Amino acid sequence: MTDLRPIRRALLSVSDKTGLAEFGTALAEMGCELVSTGGTAKALREAGLTVADVADLTGFPEMMDGRVKTLHPVVHGGLLAVRGNAEHEAAMEAHGIGPIDLVVVNLYPFEATVAAGGDYNTCIENIDIGGPAMIRSAAKNHDGVCVVVDTEDYAAVLAELEANGGKTGLAFRQGLAQTAYARTAAYDTAVSSWMAGAVGVEHPRRVSVSGTLSSTMRYGENPHQNAAFYTDGRQRPGVATAQQHQGKALSYNNINDTDAAFELISELGDAGPACAIIKHANPCGVATGATLAEAYSRAFDCDRTSAFGGIIALNGELDGETARQIVEIFTEVVIAPSASAEAVEIFAAKKNLRLLTTGGLADPFEPAQVIKQVSGGFLRQDKDIGHIGLDDLKCVTKKQPSEAELNDMLFAWRVAKHVKSNAIIYVKDGATVGVGAGQMSRVDSTRIAAQKARDMAEVMGLEAPLTQGSVVASDAFFPFPDGLLTAAEAGATAVIQPGGSMRDDKVIEAADEAGIAMVLTGQRHFRH
Structure with a gap:
């Protein structure tokens, strides 16, 4: 008995239309029927594809400003029906429900709306309802249905279909289902966190945290510890959003220490040229100066021994003079708002030195939450x-x-x-x-x-x-x-x-x- 399932009909309803036309075209070329809604259907048709409207399946038009379109038994019956189950198949036959084998949904841009400063009503309107419902239905029935929530998974889906003659394997569908549930969980976390702040709930009865995998690491603080780096979606300048110009991947300790360095130097954004040197998340030298080169030299003189193999943060553009001083000893990471072409060239000769530029300093007074794991739970407090x-x-x-x-x-x-x-x-x-x-x-x-x-x-x-x-x-x-x-x-x-x-x-x-x-x-x- 095979666990391969064919994809004959796909329902696509996406907010982010990156790669949509190419993905839809590839599905159509494999003989897959396309069903869609609103703007997604329009984009697919503009790409020359034949698309059926969800309204044609359900017999109901989109209504209430698009709030109600996919919340219908014909849609969810097609997603939730267990393939090979005689009772389910009889119900589908009796009610004219056709199976849906692939769901492609990425949700209304709620997080982006909040980040852009949307008012209360605008944020509420950007809470997706039908999308998460379809995702969860498809993910629950992953034995027979494939669900895609991230545009970066389009290529993997097409590769799986090509390798298996238009079918997907159970292990592949399980992986996508897990990703789907993680996405809806993160979405609900974003909504509940925003709403707690919007309505003034200081300590919600239930809280959750979410993140998106940025990179896996060889190990954590020590070689016997597994580790990965997740981002929280904020565009605040810092390690998570920085551009790495050179050097090997950042380690767990690199990221922890570099974050500490950048938070400190952002605190000194108005202090004139300033430098902070960090070792094991503690400053071993911090100074101001007439220039960044002078600030670095003075910070270095606080504890030259500890500075070896440390993290250096600067509150202005890294220049050639400062770069020449820095490369005189081994340094793990340098982070700054920007770097001159001369500085980048000087650092290029040190292949193990990582250079990060952030595009600016972080706001040291921006409110945030700090979470610390303890046995049986976690502590949550305002950032200092x-x-x-x-x-x-x-x-x-x-x-x-x-x-x-x-x-x-x-x-x-x-x-x-x-x-x-x-x-x-x-x-x-x-x-x-x-x-x-x-x-x-x-x-x-x-x-x-x-x-x-x-x-x-x-x-x-x-x-x-x-x-x-x-x-x-x-x-x-x-x-x-x-x-x-x-x-x-x-x-x-x-x-x-x-x-x-x-x-x-x-x-x-x-x-x-x-x-x-x-x-x-x-x-x-x-x-x-």
Whole structure:
């Protein structure tokens, strides 16, 4: 007994008409009868094809502005009838229902309508009803019916038909059915997510996430882990939408770290030429400069050792001078809004270096949801888009910070948002000079950052580490004075931190005794 099924009649109803004429022509040449609706039928006829209208099958015209056309027993009976089932075939015979062997449907462009800023009623009108119903019917009955929801599958369908004399195999139909159910699930996710926001439901009773496969990977974080990259359909500048100019495919860790780098550098879009160097999703050097080349050099000097094999993000066009500096050491990925022809040529000599251009910076304050898997469920929260300005700072010490210290504190605070907790960042003259990340104790982060600065001073032949005369940012409050005093011992002259500890008075007293300025933000930036 064979699992091959012939395709004698196809129903096509598509919003995206890419490749439609060619696909319809190929089906017709194989002897397949074409049935269609509205604009799809018009496009097929313009290609010189003979097409029957769905209305001719159902005996009912399209009505209610096209809302009702395929929702009819003649259509769904032709899709759902089990081939070879005597009772089903008798019902088809009694009611004049002919089998439909292939359904080709891509849905109303709801996601695109939302992305284009459509108003409430416009979005509602772009919710497809008949399309998902046909897709689900055909996918359920995949033993006898083939369903296609993506234009990129047209070629595969034609190849399958050609290889099997106008028939499709069960395994092939099963694969298309799975894709079809994933598409309707993603579509419903887009609708429900949009509607939750449109009607003000902050925490929906049920939520779902969806994505489209972008690439498979050799492995995940480690070689024994399987991995793939999915995109969510947003056109926000970043790794998912970037153009890769050269180098091998991005790995799981590359994408994770490059995303962290680009999010940080987008935060510094208004800071003048800026560079961020990332290692294992943490900044190991962030700086501004008169040029991108200077910004890169200053970021590199924060921790030259960790920068090796890192990810570099720039907030402006990569130029030749900066490119020449970057290629002096091994770098995994460089991401920037654009790159000059000279820079691209310089990088071309480094075949393992990936260059990504995004066409712009991301909006660091665009609301989004962050999801983290835990055992038995997942956590969902708003993305951290918190930010502060000078007017938000409250000085709590006898010593007032200078204008230069205030500018450095605000810069350090922006960087701290992108460093894993517990995070301590020393900054001097618009450049990080020490970063302590991810420690269980805040005082340990303070010490590690200071030690890195001492190590770099020795490498660079400096008389003193650059933490002398620096400012310090802490992503959360100092629970005890010890962390602040460690920073003061490293040469820091000013501190920015959220405040809110039960021992704030003790920390403020310690700052006064150490002769340093301290401001509170009232906002923290835990990053776990």
